[in-house]
Amino acid sequence: MTAIAVLGSTNMDLVAYVPKAPRLGETVTGTAFRAVPGGKGANQAVAAARCGGEVVMIGAVGADGFGVRLRSALAEAGVETAALRTVEGASGTAHITVDGEGANSIIVIPGANGLVTGLEAGDDSRIGAADYLLLQLELPLEAVLAGARAARAHGVRTVLTPAPVQPLPPELLDLTDLLVPNEHEAAALTGLTDPHAAARALLQDVPEVVVTLGAAGVLYAARDRRPLTVPAPRVRAVDTTAAGDTFVGALTVALGEGRPVPEALRWASAAAALSVQRSGAQDSMPTRAETEAFALAGRSAGTGQPPGPHPEPTPGAPA
Template structure:
């Protein structure tokens, strides 16, 4: 199988400060460090899928500022097609990330060029049609998500939706979704048990994940024990790794187990993109017997 994954989504520059504890409202604290990383859920998920072994590409938009080049250089370094990054006048999407000593974080996003990604071109639709799996999130307008998932559904391309930042998902998008991946807070807000999707994966942080397939009940996905340094991008690593595995023809349960290991490794390093593990790193963490069983 070709294991082709296309991601339609966001590309941001992450401005990351590290503090001993995240300040309360009205409080000022001193940061221990400040770094600039490539990020955005779309970019993170595309890189995670690519490092997991898929032929992944990202359809996204960047601005005309200096930060745009950071993202373009990252896409090129990962072996992806930089011509799929549209240049829009104005600012590149930016995420302000504060990470505390336990690895927890809070994030404020300025959409910038991401908000101008409203529809796909004919070339981009062809790429979606030729893919095994499409990944979308909600850091870009609903119009482009609907365009992408509808194109995928008509072509028989599997659709993985990560509905975050969480907001109600319109029925036209949900109708095309094969797998919905949410965290426990998003699951509660969206009342996912009531949504008409075939499969729901709920990530639970250090408690692993649950996999519910319509008509087959719920399966618990165990978590690998780890010490978190930075949880930024862990969910995106899970999504991209899972998509890469199902693109290879792996079952949803086995793919979720592999993605859980990938996510656990990602929290052991700083930065969303730098922390995304390679396929070899995940297989080494699983061990030869478990890799064979998957």
Template structure:
């Protein structure tokens, strides 16, 4: 069982040739509204990859709340831990350019009400194999969730995004940290990747740094380092790549796949996602992941 504690939002995505700079207006070619949020993205990715998944979070009582909740449920996610609160659902305002790159402004709204564990949350976390956390909800929720998980033997996987300083009371309860290269360097304050990895492993037992087209690097404290190359693809929209990777990785690790195999499987999931527009709408099924992995063998 995988429990995800975090954000559920509506992504408002505009596609442009080149993203505007400050003060500039550009013409877009397409606009989409797609359910997202880093928490919901990871939950949907894990469920579509074959995991048994439960989501803890909140949506508003506005017109976005129901479609976000419905997308989770239709993807196979247990939404019993999702609350509906008064006010707007969280939103992410995304600009995607022709290279698949993006810039994002997140407005938490309902997600800001997730400040700790409510009735039933601790039981869900305690009964899970993995707890997936991100930082689009208040830090207090991540800290509480991680503490409950540690007390009950649940493996904590943290995606430190948006990138920010992390308190020791959170990091001390994290088992696997999964930053991208930018987030890893923000956390460590150094540019050298090897030194960044050393800094991370002083604080968490395992770090998995995603490196975009360069693949990913797994490092365990006092143990192995594994680098897995990315699948060569032409990206359309990289918005949900990291969340897809984490969701699929949790499924693979839960199935006791060897480290390199698990990383390859998660990388395949992310490679499929970046070739499709949108966040939750881009995430692959288990069969699609297996097929791409088999093509590399």
């Protein structure tokens, strides 16, 4: 079983569903509203746990009702929450608009996440006991760096999702083993709109890169091998929220199990494709059995995609 430590955010996602997202200054009438557990760190933790990983979550929630729900959701998914602190004040929130095509836009209010500025007692040993450390950028950068330093000191592989995208310090890049941006984040980091060119540029700083390409699938690049593109399964997307986090969690489990990179990418893409067919963030994430069955259906069809009608492609991983 892959042991995974996640140092990251927990948010309550406040999701509004609308036929068409409002323009600046415009008011629209929505069709539904949900308040569901999320946060990129917690999402990746839940995705990895449901896909069969042994996961510990490091972070903070507020001393409010959202904090109770966020902790409970992680525990119910099988994530260890002993390192999830409760701090005074509000939990983090994400304000999400999902349009009729399943695309989303998100505003994140850090709340308790903004108070995580480094590791606390026991965190170093939790990271050291893992095979992988998952990092994102919804915590203060000093905390992300502290986690990456601990992982490197213990020989633990670090997977970084550079979202919300921002300039990355050279030290953090030096400490990153696998960088997983979506195509927009890759372009923002490099100034290059072509994903292949962006991946090549990123390989100057990190040894491995996976760029998620939405409907076009994912691009894998490494310094010691030729680039590889894996197509996305084609499904009808309902809500793309947390598809990228689902992909990262599933990919880390697959790599930790020693699956070859192409197989791991296809398996993680299957998990992400399942997630976009359901509403919500953590609620949408598939179990290991569901992911295995979906991936097997694609292999049986001989296409790498599930058989049957393909009305429209899923975005492979933007969250």
